[in-house]
Amino acid sequence: MTRKLLTRRSFLHVGTTAAIAGVGYAGYRAMSAPGFLGVLESAEYATLNAQRALLSGQPLAREFSPSDMSPVFKANGTTMPGGVVYQEFLANNFSSWRLRVDGLVANPMSLSMAELKRAPQRTQITRHDCVEGWSAIGKWTGVPLGHILEQAQLAPNARYVVFHCLDDVYEDSGRYYESVDLFDAFHPQTILAHSMNDQALPVAHGAPLRLRVERQLGYKHAKYLTRIEVVDSYKNVAQGNGGFWEDRGYEWYAGI
Amino acid sequence: MTEIATPDNDVAAPAPREIVYRHRVVTRVTHWVNALCFTLLLMSGLQILNAHPALYWGQFGADNDTAFIEFFAARPDGRDGELKGFTRVGPVTFETTGLFGVSNDSDGDVRVIAMPGWATIPTNRDLATGRRWHFFFAWLFVINGAVAVGASVLNGHLRRDLLPEKRELRPRHILGDIWNHARLRLPKGDEAKRYNVLQKVSYLGVGLLLLMMIMTGLTMSPGINASAPWMLDLFGGRQSARTIHFLAASATVAFVVVHLAMVLLAGPINEIRSMITGRFVVPPENKS
Numbered sequence: 001m002t003r004k005l006l007t008r009r010s011f012l013h014v015g016t017t018a019a020i021a022g023v024g025y026a027g028y029r030a031m032s033a034p035g036f037l038g039v040l041e042s043a044e045y046a047t048l049n050a051q052r053a054l055l056s057g058q059p060l061a062r063e064f065s066p067s068d069m070s071p072v073f074k075a076n077g078t079t080m081p082g083g084v085v086y087q088e089f090l091a092n093n094f095s096s097w098r099l100r101v102d103g104l105v106a107n108p109m110s111l112s113m114a115e116l117k118r119a120p121q122r123t124q125i126t127r128h129d130c131v132e133g134w135s136a137i138g139k140w141t142g143v144p145l146g147h148i149l150e151q152a153q154l155a156p157n158a159r160y161v162v163f164h165c166l167d168d169v170y171e172d173s174g175r176y177y178e179s180v181d182l183f184d185a186f187h188p189q190t191i192l193a194h195s196m197n198d199q200a201l202p203v204a205h206g207a208p209l210r211l212r213v214e215r216q217l218g219y220k221h222a223k224y225l226t227r228i229e230v231v232d233s234y235k236n237v238a239q240g241n242g243g244f245w246e247d248r249g250y251e252w253y254a255g256i
Numbered sequence: 257m258t259e260i261a262t263p264d265n266d267v268a269a270p271a272p273r274e275i276v277y278r279h280r281v282v283t284r285v286t287h288w289v290n291a292l293c294f295t296l297l298l299m300s301g302l303q304i305l306n307a308h309p310a311l312y313w314g315q316f317g318a319d320n321d322t323a324f325i326e327f328f329a330a331r332p333d334g335r336d337g338e339l340k341g342f343t344r345v346g347p348v349t350f351e352t353t354g355l356f357g358v359s360n361d362s363d364g365d366v367r368v369i370a371m372p373g374w375a376t377i378p379t380n381r382d383l384a385t386g387r388r389w390h391f392f393f394a395w396l397f398v399i400n401g402a403v404a405v406g407a408s409v410l411n412g413h414l415r416r417d418l419l420p421e422k423r424e425l426r427p428r429h430i431l432g433d434i435w436n437h438a439r440l441r442l443p444k445g446d447e448a449k450r451y452n453v454l455q456k457v458s459y460l461g462v463g464l465l466l467l468m469m470i471m472t473g474l475t476m477s478p479g480i481n482a483s484a485p486w487m488l489d490l491f492g493g494r495q496s497a498r499t500i501h502f503l504a505a506s507a508t509v510a511f512v513v514v515h516l517a518m519v520l521l522a523g524p525i526n527e528i529r530s531m532i533t534g535r536f537v538v539p540p541e542n543k544s
Contacts, residue, residue, distance in 0.1 A: 255479030
């Protein structure tokens with residue numbers, strides 16, 4: 001009778017259970033290893049390539065009617081930049097503020113708000129999607145980024161546009177920044193907005209100028225712009241991931 | 257080893273064991289990949305929900321708009337009262353302390369968070385990493401689902417095993433099957449070799465739920481919105497899609513609970529083995 005304790009069948013059962021447990025444990029260990037996050041990050045390139053194929057005709061993000069707008073548009077991230085520089089701009093109503101456009105351009109520029117408003121304008125009522133999950137619909141007016149880049153005349157090796165901002169998100173965090181590639185930079189709805197809901201852009205929403213890049217999530221829409229830098233790679237900017245939140249683990253491509 | 261008697265020979269009345277090959281390899285592999293993906297998508301999805309634990313209907317929705325479902329913490333007994341967790345669905349609010357709204361972390365400390373740490377990937381609040389897990393396994397889930405559906409159409413699994421026959425859809429047959437399940441009288445003999453109508457409807461239904469989750473997930477993407485704006489109209493807006501995504505995930509969890517209960521009732525070793533090796537011991541007909 002004792003020999004029957006380990007029959008072939010029960011041996012197989014024990015063996016199978018042990019094998020499943022072993023595979024499960026090995027899987028758990030592998031997924032906890034630091035290198036696994038790198039494997040997970042590969043999904044971002046699949047998403048980028050798939051969406052770029054779907055967006056190759058450069059369709060517009062949906063535009064809404066005034067009756068669709070959020071009664072209150074939530075402000076997120078920095079809502080009042082600290083620091084002497086910004087407070088000085090605020091005191092003089094941004095009359096001394098200018099937007100620098102430099103980097104890989106033949107014609108570096110320094111633009112005042114009056115000059116930006118004399119350029120061609122575009123108004124759009126669009127939905128803003130935060131990475132946290134909420135959405136708000138608002139009306140934006142500004143200069144198409146593509147127009148500014150054409151004026152600046154890109155060098156042949158230009159690949160990305162880096163947006164430098166005036167705000168620290170928290171103490172000693174370093175300044176906010178973002179970047180987009182030329183595919184999104186030249187999209188007709190990618191604008192440098194100075195007005196929101198028919199008013200001058202409020203401080204909480206990025207006064208005096210913010211980016212709208214409508215087919216991506218909210219953290220790409222850099223506020224408090226001070227400088228636009230054209231580069232061939234963003235590896236040398238800050239921690240090298242292309243943006244403030246990208247340096248903290250978020251995807252550079254925020255189309256989902 | 258082979259000379260030793262199998263346990264069946266110990267049984268007093270040795271009925272011949274009838275073993276059928278129940279699941280093809282593609283069914284078994286896609287089943288387990290799907291189970292893994294759904295578990296990881298659910299847990300990373302709850303991590304993402306923690307970043308804004310409120311669900312709305314319509315195109316937009318944020319702090320100042322009325323949520324349909326929300327998870328929150330409050331001190332109902334005043335400022336010095338105990339911190340409690342709540343879940344509100346429409347007009348009804350439930351106290352859910354310990355699970356939703358307020359829960360304890362692994363050190364036993366009280367934490368204000370919508371979903372408890374044991375249910376999320378990672379355990380701590382980390383939206384960026386939760387998103388990495390979610391979108392990686394979303395890709396695997398979609399590829400695996402496409403293989404499963406494609407194979408089921410091509411090899412006849414869908415037509416032969418899953419689509420109910422006309423006679424099975426008669427109300428009398430369905431009610432009879434419900435009555436048998438309610439009494440926990442599970443099919444035996446030849447009837448156990450094929451899916452009963454409740455199984456067929458459940459498996460097809462969960463397939464539709466998973467498809468719905470993929471579609472509503474894509475409808476939350478501003479990039480997909482620009483290339484396929486019809487999806488916004490189909491679900492009534494991005495925030496509606498987000499709410500349906502959550503409800504479909506919840507319904508799938510309910511399916512999994514019933515599915516696992518049925519596996520336990522029907523004989524867990526035989527059922528699980530049939531989904532690993534493909535071989536299924538047909539439960540003998542009752543003699544009584």
